[in-house]
Amino acid sequence: MSKDLMYKDELQQLVAEAYQALTSPGGPATGFYTDEQLGALPEGAVEWALGVGNPLAWAELRPGEVVVDLGCGAGADTLLAAAEVGPTGRAVGVDFLAEQVERARRFAADSGASNIEVYESEMESLPLPDSSMDVVISNGSINLSARKSRVLAEACRVLRPGGRLCVADLTICEEDLPSQILTHPSAWAG
Ligand SMILES: C[S@@+](CC[C@H](N)C(=O)[O-])C[C@H]1O[C@@H](n2cnc3c(N)ncnc32)[C@H](O)[C@@H]1O
Incomplete structure (x- = not known):
């Protein structure tokens, strides 16, 4: 390995600054979702979807399940997951950037769902108990971690x-x- 490689803190700072600098991303990921999914999201949430695919297309969520979205960003997948698991289930978003957490909470409130929680936290150290989730989803975020095995x-x-x-x-x-x-x-x- 090259001695020029960056250390974990330096990488994390770089990633944080890149996402803090975003002001109007314009929905680069909308092509991954069905019209029905896009239509179910509150105004603004679609524009802030920054993933690289649609993990919900394979997650086969069931009513009542508890799901966590690692690196949830503004929460498009968290919101869609919350709708799929329904009022007896729960969707939890985790992102280390306060700006993204604020957006995800705002869009969750706009959606009217009462089964969404969003935490400001590194995905390398989740604020969740052992064996507490039925499903873990993530979209375009784990690649940004300098400690992927830890995630x-x-x-x-x-x-x-x-x-x-x-x-x-x-x-x-x-x-x-x-x-x-x-x-x-x-x-x-x-
Ligand atoms: C490409 S965006 C994807 C956001 C979201 N999953 C989506 O599909 O719109 C990556 C997100 O991961 C978050 N992130 C990056 N590294 C993280 C880490 N170590 N812990 C928690 N969140 C992280 C960023 O703040 C950003 O919101």
Whole structure:
């Protein structure tokens, strides 16, 4: 590994600054959702969907299930999950940026749902008890962590036995990347 690699704190700061700088992203991820899903989201939430896929397309959520969305951003998937699990279930969003948490809480309030909680927290250290979730979802966020194995360990910790992990994210590169890419801000948080 190159000695030019960035350390965890430096990477996390870089990712945080990239997402703090976003002001009007314009809904780059809307193509992943059905018209019905897009229509169910409150105004503004669609524009702030920044994922790389639609984890709910495979999550097969059932009424009454408890779901956590890692790196929930402004909460599009959290809101859609809350609708799928219904009033007897619960959807929890977790994001480390106060700005995103504020947006997710606002859109959750706008949606009228009462089964959504959003926490400001790193996904490497979830504020959730062991075995408390039926499903973990994530969309375009785990790739941004400098400690991906830690995120997956936390996902396993909070999942109940037999729980499901459903992630949409960037594919793993099997070849070593040059340090110019590994240290380039837009390669980490572009
Ligand atoms: C590409 S956006 C995707 C947001 C959301 N999942 C969506 O589909 O719109 C990535 C999100 O991950 C959050 N994030 C990045 N690293 C994180 C970390 N270590 N812990 C918690 N959230 C993180 C960012 O603040 C940002 O909101």
